[in-house]
Amino acid sequence: MRPPFYVRQLKRDLDDWIARGWVPATSRDMILGSVGGLGGRTSLAGVIATLGAVLLAAGAISFVAANWEAMSKILRLGVIFGALTLTYLLAALLFLRQMPHFAQAAILFGIAMFGAGLMLIGQTYHMNAGWPDGLMIWTLAAFAAAVIVPSRTALAAAIILTGVWTYFWLEDYGFARIHWAGLLALVAAFALAGWRQASAEVHLAFVALIVWLIWHAGILSDALGWSSAEVTAIYGLGALMVFLAGRVSNDTGFAYAHDLQRYGIAVTGIAVFCLHFTDLDGDTLISENWLVIAISAVLLAVLLARMAGARRQLLTSEEFAITGIATGIAAYPILLSHMGGALDLEMIYIVFAGLFIVWVIVHATRVEDRVIANLAFLTFGAWVIYLYTDVFQVLLDQATFFLIGGVMLVGLAILLEFVRRRVTAAEGG
Amino acid sequence: MIALRVLVVLILHVAILAGMIYTHIERLKAGRELTMTVEPVDPRDFFRGDYVTLTYAISRLTPKENETLEDWQRGDDVFVTLSQSEEGAWIADHLSRELLKNGDAPVIKGRVSWVQRNWTTATEAWAGEFEPNFARPLEVKPDRLCPGGCVEHIAVTYGIESYFVPQGEGRKIEELRNDGKVSIVIAVGDDGAAAIKALLIDGKRVYEETFL
Structure with a gap:
């Protein structure tokens, strides 16, 4: 799927070309479909109806919960099954009346009613199945609705429920085991969202995957005997490879190549940032197999960069930059284990982080990715301020410190505006 | 066609919930009855809204002689x-x-x-x-x-630790429980799964789990 601004521009151009008679009107949907501009569209009515369904569900559950004890068992079952049946019948009717957005909202309400039914049946029959088991059933039921109907709201609910299920599962096991089922569910969510061209759900699944990885960082560290720096580095290297996979598939028509690049580079950035704090737990010793893993990961990154380069998706200079970034990330745990929190390592880290941010800015500007470019500029600004306050505050007197700082910030703002204009002009917007 | 699919989802969801109830009731019918003594617990911890937490002698297991729980x-x-x-x-x-x-x-x-x-x-x-x-x-x-x-x-x-009570009745049952007057009848299936079947106060069944 191409970036939204590109799809918007293409739609405008297509309408213009059709009006001029350059392009047959029958080709419009085919062309838009090839860039992911059809399907998966979110309407304002749909969003509002979905929010309404969420509020209605919360209200209905609260009302039932407040009056539950006053009801006989048969009435309770009647309420649970009646509400579920009425909701899905309403959804079916709305589909028949060609009101898909409202029907989707009704499906979401139905999934909420199913979850409420699970809890209320448990309460009625004094069943005390653990939270994770109940959430697993709820998640699977939402996935079933997402596949069978098919329903985007059900898919969104399934992704969110997967996150909640994973959290309670991990808590049940004391954050000591990997929740593979949650990861499998997210892979299924990616496949479903990709198949349905549901871009909002793809983003939701990416966010859920990132959260899943964050929750599992400590578990991986314990399970593999790795230090925090090693786990963070492997996350960073993995994300860099996701970015490179996005570049490699950029010209293949793969719908989510652009998203892979954005999330890949963003998570690589987060990992680079987090590397700085990995010595806080005091465990900086590298594991026996780290060198092999680190070299393998760097080689794989270099190979992917070469593939992207061969497809003209990366410049040769960028291939070298990728090699440097991968090597830097992989080497950090080794440097940390040998140098500890020494000032030399601090300087090496600052220079590395700065070079990484500069490369992201250069790359994002070249490929005209406004979101990543702006994000990188923001990070660059924060990095400069951090660097300035951390290093120069002790060297300069107060007045000079503020004066130079002010000049630097104004200069940074001018530079940012200059690049912003260049990117905007390149995009034609 | 899509309306038909929605009905399939409805049938599936209803079947899951009904299946839960059916399995539970079957367990109660076929399971072996055991009367479990309920242990008093710290009152500050157990009362959570509208259910009473039940703790049994088998809820906390300590290693026996020459045994390790490592x-x-x-x-x-x-x-x-x-x-x-x-x-x-x-x-x-x-x-x-x-x-x-x-x-x-x-x-x-x-x-x-x-x-x-x-x-x-x-x-x-x-x-x-x-x-x-x-x-x-x-x-x-x-x-x-x-x-x-x-x-x-x-x-x-074991999944038998919560007993849901009408609003306001929790305290009464908790006091009785802490006086050692409450016991629970559970049904244990062949697969080891357990379910609460009845509540006893002073040996008398004051609540019996039924389908309706």
Whole structure:
């Protein structure tokens, strides 16, 4: 799927070309479909109806919960099954009346009613199945609705429920085991969202995957005997490879190549940032197999960069930059284990982080990715301020410190505006 | 066509919920009845809204002589073979990871919800923590620090720990429970799964679980 601004521009151009008679009107949907501009569209009515369904569900559950004890068992079952049946019948009717957005909202309400039914049946029959088991059933039921109907709201609910299920599962096991089922569910969510061209759900699944990885960082560290720096580095290297996979598939028509690049580079950035704090737990010793893993990961990154380069998706200079970034990330745990929190390592880290941010800015500007470019500029600004306050505050007197700082910030703002204009002009917007 | 698919989802969701109820009722009908004594717990902890927390003699398992609980981890499924004490209460006889039938002894399935370890012997390794050049202990070896095992007890839940009550009645039942007047009849299926079947106060059934 191409970036939204590109799809918007293409739609405008297509309408213009059709009006001029350059392009047959029958080709419009085919062309838009090839860039992911059809399907998966979110309407304002749909969003509002979905929010309404969420509020209605919360209200209905609260009302039932407040009056539950006053009801006989048969009435309770009647309420649970009646509400579920009425909701899905309403959804079916709305589909028949060609009101898909409202029907989707009704499906979401139905999934909420199913979850409420699970809890209320448990309460009625004094069943005390653990939270994770109940959430697993709820998640699977939402996935079933997402596949069978098919329903985007059900898919969104399934992704969110997967996150909640994973959290309670991990808590049940004391954050000591990997929740593979949650990861499998997210892979299924990616496949479903990709198949349905549901871009909002793809983003939701990416966010859920990132959260899943964050929750599992400590578990991986314990399970593999790795230090925090090693786990963070492997996350960073993995994300860099996701970015490179996005570049490699950029010209293949793969719908989510652009998203892979954005999330890949963003998570690589987060990992680079987090590397700085990995010595806080005091465990900086590298594991026996780290060198092999680190070299393998760097080689794989270099190979992917070469593939992207061969497809003209990366410049040769960028291939070298990728090699440097991968090597830097992989080497950090080794440097940390040998140098500890020494000032030399601090300087090496600052220079590395700065070079990484500069490369992201250069790359994002070249490929005209406004979101990543702006994000990188923001990070660059924060990095400069951090660097300035951390290093120069002790060297300069107060007045000079503020004066130079002010000049630097104004200069940074001018530079940012200059690049912003260049990117905007390149995009034609 | 899409409306038909929505109806398929409806049937599926209704079937899941109905299946839950059916399985539960079947377990109550076919399961072996055991009367469990409910133990008093700290009143500050147990009352959570509209249900009463029930703790049994088998909820907290301590290692017996020549036995260690080191292998058990939070989240493990556990099958507890029960036996009756001289007072007639059902207590844990032994634990296993698989369903092992031992004559007529009932077996109940639970999940380890907590492992209580005694790390007091490890504090020696932390002596001088705030001194310069303190070397942080990297890994605590339970076998070295606690001969025979560091695990003091494991907490196990069986899905029979919550009894939902009408709003406002929780306190009354809790007081009776803490006076030792409340016991619970559970039904245990052949697979070890348990369900609350009845509530007894002073030996009389005041609540019996039924379908409707």
